[in-house]
Amino acid sequence: MASASGIDNGAVETAGRLRAVVGELSAVFYEREDVVRTLVATMLAGQHALLLGPPGTAKSELARELTGRIEGANLWEILLSKFTAPTRMFGPIDVAALSRGEYRQVYDGRATTADIAFIDEIFKCSMAALNETLGFLNERLYHPENGGAPIRCPLISAITASNELPTGEDSAAIYDRLLVRLEVDYLTDPSNFAALVRSAVDQPTAPVRTTVTLTELQHAVSVAVPRVIVSDAIVDALCTLRAALRRREIIASDRRWRTSVRLLQASAFLDGRMEVTEHDLALLTHVLWDSPAQRPSVEREVLQMVNPDAREALDIADAIEELEAQLDAKAGQSREALSDWAIKEANTKLSRAGKQLGRLRTDAETAGRSTVSIDRVIARQKAVHSRLLTEALGVDASMVQAQV
Known part of the structure; x- marks a missing residue:
């Protein structure tokens, strides 16, 4: 039965629960709403994503939290290295069968049977496993070690992660197979960083945990999404x-x-x-x-093309970056000279930028447009303003939070 939107009722419910998943994970992983939503969309598209960023930015934790919301799915995870053998990824040799003179692989629990995959350090894939990994990601096929017909893998989507970009032609081939590339960096908003620190000592509450079933996800990927x-x-x-x-x-x-x-x-x-x-x-x-x-x-x-408010916010971001560069350049000056510049020029400009960004965010929200890019610039403005107040004016960090 179809809803008024043209999407069948089951798919409507699936989309609603996936939006709930995005909201729940965004509340836990600060400054990651756009990343979470894009990962869910990538999964619905039946494509693969790369999380690119330095260590300690919760790439693995986020991937596990998201993939763990698919009930009934075969989840497979691996940390690659240049020594990872194809059999470790796709199925080890059955030793018992080998003793009987039979050459077989054990596929259970390996990439070969995975519906959803998380591959960490993807660009450290060994040369031996390269071609099989490419076939797995692109064609969803694995060619057994002993030859014979290729095995079709049920893979819907893979989330991959890396601390660095590929450097050679071999890893570049894998890079090209990853449709979505998401940069994940350290927190920029001082208030989010403070909340992160507090979370280390606060008593955790039982989180709301919305899930979708594998069957519902498969229906969305193969039927509902292509009808859009x-x-x-x-x-x-x-x-x-x-x-x-x-x-x-x-x-x-x-x-x-x-x-x-x-x-x-x-x-x-x-x-x-x-x-x-x-x-x-x-x-x-x-x-x-x-x-x-x-x-x-x-x-x-x-x-x-799509969001003039966010486009204007990016222009403001350029001005903010320029002010931070000036702050870096003035690091060797006397406190008096630095304070004079901060009071007469930098603080005024950053305060004005904050007001402009607030107006742009309100306009975008009123028009029903995304505020993700604007929010990112707002976080950057707060971070630079906080730094200016502490380094140039000696304002206590708690006071900075009150003023930002």
Whole structure:
């Protein structure tokens, strides 16, 4: 039975529970709402994601918390190294059978039977396992050690993680198979950092834990998401975006553009819509860059089309970064000179930036547009303002929190 939105009632309920999952995890993992939502959309699209960031940014914990919300799924996790053998990933040799002269592999509990996978340090994949890992991610196939017909793997989606980008051609091949690339950094908002520190001593409360079943996820991936409408207007927008990025010499492959359409459908489904809108294009900021240096340019071009408030916020972010650079440059000056600059110039500019960002956030919220990019800039403004007040004016940290 179909709902008024055009999505069957079961799928509507699945989307609602997945939105609840996003909300629950975002409340636990500070400054990760966009990351969590994008990971869920990637899973719904049947694609793979990369969490890229330094150690200690909760990449593994977040991946486990999310994948653990899929009831009935075969979950598989591994930490790769350059010595990881293919049999450790896809199935060890059955020793008992070998003693009888039979060569067999044991596939239970390995990648071969996984519905959802988490692969840590993905770019440290060994040369021996490279081709099988590529086949697993791309074609969902594994070729047994003793030959014979390839085994079809039930993999829906893989979340991968790395502390660094690939450096060689071999690992670059895996990098290309990961449609979504998410940068995860340390917390920037001082209030979120304070909450993180407090969480180390506070008594934990029993968390609300929404789940979806494997069957419900499979139905969403294979049936509901592909039914989401992609209008000619969205196709035109993608063509316009591609041309804008090419002018900046940012080139994504035709395969990446084509595959990203399913991600847009997944984004709309997650929001309970039966048609892709310009709002969904924001996810392309995590798809169309190869190096992190390209990401700001991709984000600006995407937001130029879908979210003018966020685009203006990025311009304010540039001014904030410039002020922080000036603060760094003045580190060797006397406290008097530093304080004079902070009071007469920097503090005024940062306060004005905070008010502008607040207005932009209100406008975006009123218009029903995403505030993720604006929130990120607001967190950056708070961090730089806090640093200015403490380093240049000697204000106590508790007072900084009261003023931010």
